[in-house]
Amino acid sequence: MxxxxxxxxxxxxxxxxxxxxxxxxxxxxxxxxxxxxxxxxxxxxxxxxxxxxxxxxxxxxxxxxxxxxxxxxxxxxxxxxxxxxxxxxxxxxxxxxxxxxxxxxxxxxxxxxxxxxxxxxxxxxxxxxxxxxxxxxxxxxxxxxxxxxxxxxxxLYTDEGRILARHILQTRPNAKIAMFYQNDDAGKDVLRGMKEVLAAAGKPLVREESHEVSDPTVDSQIVSMQASGADVLVAWGSPKATLQSLRKAHDIGWRPTIYINPSASSVPMVLTPVGLDKVKGVMSAAFVKDPGDLTWKDDPxxxxxxxxxxxxxxxxxxxxxxxxxxxxxxxxxxxxxxxxxxxxxxxxxxxxxxxxxxxxxxxxxxxxxxxxxxxxxxxxxxxxxxxxxxxxxxxx
Missing domain, CATH: 3.40.50.2300 (Response regulator)
Known part of the structure; x- marks a missing residue:
């Protein structure tokens, strides 16, 4: 302050x-x-x-x-x-x-x-x-x-990380949380906000993995996080990395509660290629209306x-x-x-x-x-x- x-x-x-x-x-x-x-x-x-x-x-x-x-x-x-x-x-x-x-x-x-x-x-x-x-x-x-x-x-990404962490603690207080983040200032800020709230609650991450935007695949990071025993995954990456992480998690039979980067939350560009039935229940922070949500159909x-x-x-x-x-x-x-x-x-x-x-x-x-x-x-x-x-x- x-x-x-x-x-x-x-x-x-x-x-x-x-x-x-x-x-x-x-x-x-x-x-x-x-x-x-x-x-x-x-x-x-x-x-x-x-x-x-x-x-x-x-x-x-x-x-x-x-x-x-x-x-x-x-x-x-x-x-x-x-x-x-x-x-x-x-x-x-x-x-x-x-x-x-x-x-x-x-x-x-x-x-x-x-x-x-x-x-x-x-x-x-x-x-x-x-x-x-x-x-x-x-x-x-x-x-x-x-x-x-x-x-x-x-x-602010730090605020986003805090919001995600608070939601996890409120809805899954006994969660084992792993975080997958983009290795730049943005991803590190989300990680920092997450850790700040989790540390105050005495709940460290069980695993954290990063990726570069240029990485051809993120499969090894997803397998590593599954092996940690995590039942909540915060996958905060680029659209390409998010698509790959969602697909890999499903393919290896891992079913954690998943939160993703709002900038990688596109239904046609990210979720549809994975398979809409495979990503049902995924969560994200947001500040704008989803153009596919007919809740807003009468909104001017x-x-x-x-x-x-x-x-x-x-x-x-x-x-x-x-x-x-x-x-x-x-x-x-x-x-x-x-x-x-x-x-x-x-x-x-x-x-x-x-x-x-x-x-x-x-x-x-x-x-x-x-x-x-x-x-x-x-x-x-x-x-x-x-x-x-x-x-x-x-x-x-």
């Missing part, structure tokens, strides 16, 4: 300095003209993590919708997507190209913790806003004072999202990642609306810390809210369970 309070004080002081700069600088901002705002993003469009590319494509499609309705304050939005293959060195190379050659106004909606962090120092030194990185690594909030031009997006936001997908992102799977992309598009549009005609990078950053809004596809009771005190947009999640057809939010 003391660390967060210190961060708040120092971060506020730094932004106060930023806010003292001249406001009427929109005309001189790279990527901003009287008719267009150019925004950059990096994501894997190739390689083993290419499935995450659906996020950026949906975000771009949301901009198409907004442009068809006249844009933001008379300006059309252009999103330049750069393929980094989920490789941090490549991400830095692409971000430099976006800033120096493409002359984007800011970076938004990057995919990944290690990839986003690889570009954080460069963007802060260049004073280019790095906003809504699709990552919940704790460092986006903990180090906000040191890197005030950067902001994450997803709920749910209906509007489906209409958007049918018209502007036709052919793309209606699943978690495309919901995430639309949400990123919506929050970016709101940010730019708040900027008005002051599209200086300083004001873009300032308005990113003044958000308070509901998103149509967020779960009821959750909202995007940022401030100088807490410059991280999404503070909470709910536990959901797959019923063999769609995800259902569980009662508290």
């Amino acid at each position: 003391q660390k967060r309070q210190f961060i708040t004080m120092l971060s506020g002081a730094m932004l106060a300095g930023v806010s003292g700069l001249t406001r009427a600088q929109g005309a001189g901002t790279p990527g901003v003209t009287d008719s267009e705002i150019k925004i950059g993003s990096t994501l894997p469009l190739s390689g083993p993590a290419a499935g995450y590319g659906a996020v950026g494509k949906a975000m771009s499609a949301w901009f198409d919708l907004v442009n068809a309705e006249g844009g933001v304050n008379g300006r059309k939005l252009k999103l330049v997507l750069a393929d980094d293959g989920y490789s941090p060195p490549k991400t830095l190379e692409q971000v430099r190209r976006l800033v120096e050659r493409e002359q984007v106004a800011f970076i938004a909606g990057q995919i990944g913790s290690s990839t986003g962090l690889a570009t954080r120092s460069y963007l802060n030194n260049a004073k280019v806003p790095q906003l809504f990185v699709s990552s919940g690594a704790a460092t986006w909030l903990d180090d906000a004072a040191k890197f005030p031009w950067s902001m994450g997006w997803l709920p 936001g749910f209906q509007a999202w489906h209409a958007f997908m049918d018209k502007y992102n036709k052919g793309a799977a209606k699943e978690y990642l495309t919901v995430l992309g639309a949400c990123l598009g919506q929050v970016t549009v709101q940010l730019l609306k708040q900027c008005g005609n002051d599209l200086s990078r300083e004001n873009i950053l300032r308005q990113a810390r003044r958000l308070d809004m509901e998103l149509p596809m967020m779960l009821p009771g959750l909202r995007v809210k940022t401030s100088d005190a807490r410059p991280h947009p999404i503070p909470d999640m709910r536990i959901q369970q797959f019923d063999g057809t769609s995800w259902k939010v569980m009662s508290s």
